[in-house]
Amino acid sequence: MTSSELRAVSVRALLARRRRLAAGLSEPERTLRGVLLWERRRCSSEGCRCRRGELHGPYSYLAVYADRRSRTIYVPQTVQAACGAHVEVTQRNEALLLEISQINLELLRRRALE
Ligand SMILES: [Zn+2]
Helix, strand or coil: CCHHHHHCCCHHHHHHHHHHHHHCCCCHHHCCCCEEEEEEECCCCCCCHHHHCCCEEEEEEEEEEECCEEEEEECCHHHHHHHHHHHHHHHHHHHHHHHHHHHHHHHHHCCCCC
């Protein structure tokens, strides 16, 4: 819901919606913030085929942003599925938390924050 849509909803309905959203949160212990990506790479060996454009991979990486910088971490195949599941649950939870925060902001505007 947009903030102008939230303004049209009663406090009671906002609280009910907030409760529903919070109930949708799951497995916080799986929180892993990042974006999974696949990249083809060039290796360090001089005569390798990748020097002629036949890159290695694709390999899986997790792009993470922390301490005001982003970096990519190699994700071995054995943990790719688990990593994907973590990232997915995190994105779902963060979307819910964002919406809960917007509701709380609206409750604050109405002096109805408890
Ligand atoms: Zn190579």
